[in-house]
Amino acid sequence: MTDEFHVDCLVVDDQQSIRKLCSTIGKSLGFSCSEAESAEAALSMLDSVSPNIILVDLRMAQMSGLEFLAEVKKRSPHTEVAIMTGFGSIESAVQAMKLGAYDYVTKPFRVDEMKLVLQRMAEKVRLVAEIEYLRERFATETQLHGIVGTHARIQEILKMIARLKDTRTPVLITGESGTGKELVARAIHFRGMFSKRPFVAVDCGALVPSLIESELFGHERGAFTGAVREKQGLFPAANGGTIFLDEIGELPLDMQAKLLRVLQEKEVRPVGSNRSAHVDVRVIAATNRDLEKAYQEGTFRKDLYFRLNVVTVHLPSLREHKSDLPALAQWFLDRFAPDSGIQISNAALTAMMRYDWPGNVRELENCMERAIALGAGHEIGVADLPASLRGESTTETNTVLPASFPTTDLEELEKDTIQRVFDEVNGDKAMAGQLLGISRATLYRKIKRYEIKLRSDGSPLPPSVPES
Ligand SMILES: Nc1ncnc2c1ncn2[C@@H]1O[C@H](COP(=O)(O)OP(=O)(O)O)[C@@H](O)[C@H]1O
Ligand SMILES: [Mg+2]
Structure with a gap:
């Protein structure tokens, strides 16, 4: 972006010769220059011109350069202002620097002197704009992904997501509770080219066993007592898109068999119906259980395990990427109390770093939400943390x-x-x-x-x- 960066310069002076000279120097540096003969005129131009750089004479008939400077800094803090002063008013120049002026030039000045000041100002404006741009891009990227973490294990997961997002490959996401399994499942779906298609999340652990089948595949009217009308299942609802089977390890064995059949045949038959319908659904499953052990023990079907587990994404516990904790805490702070300026005290952060977070990122999220709600001041202290962290x-x-x-x-x-x-x-x-x-x-x-x-x-x- 540096190549395209364009500098707009405004010269404010009641002497026309000075304005002309400064404009000429500015133009020789490739800037666009405009001129104003008074501070008042310059202020009224600010909305339409929005200069990056302003050169202003300290002494003018009505509003002084200092007043003007203060006003500009208030309206547009990123605009850099240099003051031009006559010899003998150095104190005012010092005051101007305190008010945020970038530099001052004493009149009469040499052309190369003015050129240097303008170049340095332009460079600063460019850098600030570039940092701003990068910061913004970084923010939108993390916002988009919503996955915070620079630890190698998290970066690896981001790469996996990038590789999987445009495919229909079944994915098994494993990891302790609260490590971000659902977050990753959503990222795989919503960042990919199928993001406009449905994403249906099913918590297999929360489904009533007797109703799981009709929930997943739907039922006909009158299929069983209470089935007063036909119901579309979650699988047909996800057709064309993604079904997220959370806590898949909780699915009873008989349902595992039915699920396997649906995945193999790409067909669902609603309960009480003798007709099957074609479904094309990408399956992302998640579990905090060790499914490999479960199938060895016979509580999970081995064939279903291999069907789901074409690719495994294993999420580390928060303990395993604790270096990300400060950034995660800041992320939740920004989310729960945007623009509040609340900070986390060093002592609180130390306590957080010492703790081992059995509930992982979810526990951290709850902890931050609670601390913000409880904490009165502008700092989260140790006292705002749950007792388990204070270790008292x-x-x-x-x-x-x-x-x-x-x-x-x-x-x-x-x-x-x-x-x-x-x-x-x-x-x-x-x-x-x-x-x-x-x-x-x-x-x-x-x-x-x-x-x-x-x-x-x-x-x-x-x-x-x-x-x-
Ligand atoms: N790396 C991360 N960056 C930002 N937020 C995260 C991260 N990991 C987890 N979270 C947040 O923590 C909470 C728990 O995540 P979730 O995906 O529901 O965990 P799981 O499904 O593994 O129990 C969610 O609010 C989620 O947005
Ligand atoms: Mg979950």
């Missing part, structure tokens, strides 16, 4: 107590312990925190909650406590 109970109390100890007694004991430690260290918070093995934020919360007396002389907690 394990550090201070579990070592002392049997796991089944009732909560209220636990709290009582915790309070006594903290108070005792405080008394021992004479109210030294840092030392108490260290001895207790808890963070400062946690310590402060507990002091407040249990109304711990800070010194052995019983003086109370100061009115406002810092949070971290």
Whole structure:
């Protein structure tokens, strides 16, 4: 895009000779130049011209160059402004730099001097535009795929998706719960050339066993008690497109046989009907079970396993690509609280990195949603994380107590312990925190909650406590 980048320059000066000179220099650099004889005129031109670069005289009859600069920066922060000043008004030039001017040039200037300033400004504008462009492209790409992760294992999955998206090959997606199996299934369908065709997701684990067949293949009117009208099955509904059979490992054996037949013959027969209809459906199945073991144990049909498992995509647990955690957390933050500017504190991130996420990305997603809902401020702290991540109970109390100890007694004991430690260290918070093995934020919360007396002389907690 650098090659095509075009620079628009606006020269603002009440002296016509200066305007002409600057325009000529700008044009010699390949810029398009326009001129304004006052700040007011320049401002009214801004909407129609939208220059990348502005050269403005500091001293003009009405609105000064400084006021103009402030206004431009407010309206269009990416526009670079250079100030032209007469000798002797260097202080104003310094002030201009503080207001965001790119540079200043003292008048009278030499042509090559002005040329250099303009070139450097153009270069900066180009770079900023290029970064902006790349950032945007990156954002739309991840948005489109919705799959975040730079870890090699995730990149490998993205490559698999790219290879599979325009095919009709059956795919088996394996991985623990919450690792993104459905996300990948959708990506394979919706990124491919068949994306306009139907995508039907079926949770095999959630189907009532007695109704699975009619759900999948449909039924005739009166096929069984309660079948008051004809019903189209999920397979016919997915015709031409993709059926996503989630939790395929939960499908009962007799249904596995029926599914296999449909896949082999590409025909479905609704329950109660003696006519079959042709269906062309791409099957993507997913499971968090070890199907290989299941067929060896006889709970999953081997022939169906091989039919579904032409290509396997195995998703790593979050533990296995933890380096992606910060980006994933940021991704959910942007999704749940767009433009909020909320940040994750280092301590919270550290706690998140230490945790092993048995519920994988889904658990992280829930954790972020909860933290945003609970957290009041502009920072997600350790206190906003679920107890399992804070690891408090394990550090201070579990070592002392049997796991089944009732909560209220636990709290009582915790309070006594903290108070005792405080008394021992004479109210030294840092030392108490260290001895207790808890963070400062946690310590402060507990002091407040249990109304711990800070010194052995019983003086109370100061009115406002810092949070971290
Ligand atoms: N790599 C990833 N990038 C972004 N979001 C993800 C990623 N992996 C999983 N998710 C999100 O986590 C949640 C759980 O994913 P899902 O596909 O339902 O998992 P599974 O089907 O394996 O249980 C979804 O909201 C999904 O969008
Ligand atoms: Mg799922």
